[in-house]
Amino acid sequence: MIQTKGITKSFGALQVLKGIDLSINKSEVVAIVGPSGAGKTTLLQIIGTLDSPDSGSLMINQTETSRLNDKDLAAFRNKNIGFVFQFHQLLPEFTALENVMIPALIGKEKPAVAEKRAKEMLDFMKLSDRMEHKPAELSGGEKQRVAVARALINQPAVILADEPSGSLDTKNKEELHALFFELRDQMKQTFVIVTHDEQLAMHTDRVIHLKDGVVIDL
Ligand SMILES: Nc1ncnc2c1ncn2[C@@H]1O[C@H](COP(=O)(O)OP(=O)(O)OP(=O)(O)O)[C@@H](O)[C@H]1O
Ligand SMILES: [Mg+2]
Numbered sequence: 001m002i003q004t005k006g007i008t009k010s011f012g013a014l015q016v017l018k019g020i021d022l023s024i025n026k027s028e029v030v031a032i033v034g035p036s037g038a039g040k041t042t043l044l045q046i047i048g049t050l051d052s053p054d055s056g057s058l059m060i061n062q063t064e065t066s067r068l069n070d071k072d073l074a075a076f077r078n079k080n081i082g083f084v085f086q087f088h089q090l091l092p093e094f095t096a097l098e099n100v101m102i103p104a105l106i107g108k109e110k111p112a113v114a115e116k117r118a119k120e121m122l123d124f125m126k127l128s129d130r131m132e133h134k135p136a137e138l139s140g141g142e143k144q145r146v147a148v149a150r151a152l153i154n155q156p157a158v159i160l161a162d163e164p165s166g167s168l169d170t171k172n173k174e175e176l177h178a179l180f181f182e183l184r185d186q187m188k189q190t191f192v193i194v195t196h197d198e199q200l201a202m203h204t205d206r207v208i209h210l211k212d213g214v215v216i217d218l
């Protein structure tokens with residue numbers, strides 16, 4: 001489902017990614033681990049088409065992403081890729097329900113359909129009774145579950161998560177991780193998760209180790 005070949009990326013004189021070849025299959029939960037500064041976030045941003053590599057290819061669902069112009073790429077990203085960040089990045093002015101609906105509305109879904117689907121997602125996240133609340137009125141764990149619902153709303157090919165449980169306490173962390181595996185098992189959802197959490201990494205289908213801009217085999 002996702003293939004990268006020879007991806008390189010430099011910031012000025014610093015070469016952060018030195019030729020990354022990866023292949024990620026449907027309904028796989030893959031962890032990317034490695035020391036700080038290894039290039040994990042950079043790689044995830046490139047896989048998410050938020051940043052472009054200096055060279056190399058990125059195929060997502062048979063589409064070579066470098067061939068898309070900016071407008072098509074934005075539409076492709078909206079449809080195929082869901083993001084979950086360390087800090088939820090929900091829009092503070094909007095309710096949980098509205099936050100979840102936004103990617104569907106951007107994808108030109110009918111508001112009634114977007115609302116129905118958003119409610120189903122929030123229900124699955126056990127947030128039915130919190131959906132009219134704004135982010136400031138939700139707990140950290142609840143906010144992250146809203147962010148996961150938002151990432152899922154367009155039924156993306158893959159969810160990319162960068163330290164998704166990095167700001168959560170143990171209980172909320174464990175709940176969030178359990179949710180990822182539930183989504184893999186019940187919805188065949190694919191995940192690529194950058195994490196420092198060894199518990200999470202241990203339970204994923206595959207761990208990719210990144211060090212100094214290359215994938216290392218252990
Ligand atoms: N926009 C940028 N401009 C310049 N340097 C950058 C930029 N983004 C990242 N870097 C540098 O690239 C290297 C890799 O950064 P990256 O954020 O990918 O690391 P990481 O593996 O995610 O680390 P961490 O675990 O601390 O989040 C670092 O040395 C960082 O300072
Ligand atoms: Mg990072």
